[in-house]
Amino acid sequence: MEKPNLSDSAIFYLAEIRKWAKFIAIISFIGMGMLVISGLVMGLVFDSLTSAAGQSAMPFSGSVFMVIYLAMAVIYFFPVYFLFRFSVDMGNALASGSEEVMTSAFGYLKSHYRYIGILIIVSMAFGILAMIGAALAGIFGLFNAHPESTYF
Numbered sequence: 001m002e003k004p005n006l007s008d009s010a011i012f013y014l015a016e017i018r019k020w021a022k023f024i025a026i027i028s029f030i031g032m033g034m035l036v037i038s039g040l041v042m043g044l045v046f047d048s049l050t051s052a053a054g055q056s057a058m059p060f061s062g063s064v065f066m067v068i069y070l071a072m073a074v075i076y077f078f079p080v081y082f083l084f085r086f087s088v089d090m091g092n093a094l095a096s097g098s099e100e101v102m103t104s105a106f107g108y109l110k111s112h113y114r115y116i117g118i119l120i121i122v123s124m125a126f127g128i129l130a131m132i133g134a135a136l137a138g139i140f141g142l143f144n145a146h147p148e149s150t151y152f
Contacts, residue, residue, distance in 0.1 A: 011094060018090040025084035032073045032080065039069025075119070082112035 006014070046062025089105035092098070 014090060015094055018087045018094070021083050021090075022087035025080050025087060028076070028080040029084070032076055035069055035073045035076075039066045039073070042066065042069065079112050079115045079119070082108045082115065086112060 043062040043066025046065060049062075086105050086108040089101050089108060093102035093105055
């Protein structure tokens with residue numbers, strides 16, 4: 001089968017990109033596994049410390065940590081999966097010369113970047129809301145301050 005109609009430089013660059021994308025995806029999958037293990041261990045350890053001491057200095061249980069870490073791993077799974085699929089399909093496309101497989105690879109790359117872009121927008125929105133909330137809490141805290149109390 002004939003290679004896609006690309007220059008030798010473009011094929012070289014795509015092969016390099018594929019290698020780095022696969023490396024990043026594999027390292028990220030390992031990181032997600034460590035995140036899941038950390039969440040499970042933290043959840044179990046904090047819950048056992050709370051039950052052994054009878055009360056906790058923390059305002060919430062270790063199960064909350066576990067759920068947060070597992071949610072972060074699930075959120076992070078999808079862009080890493082798309083990146084991995086891009087690398088696999090790009091390798092197959094470069095080896096076989098299939099334009100259809102290369103199109104599929106670029107579809108996964110598009111999905112990866114779209115997911116990351118949406119994640120950035122959502123994160124920025126939460127950051128802006130947190131800043132507004134902190135500013136409002138500070139303003140209302142000033143209005144509710146007792147002039148007879150001293151803080152120093």
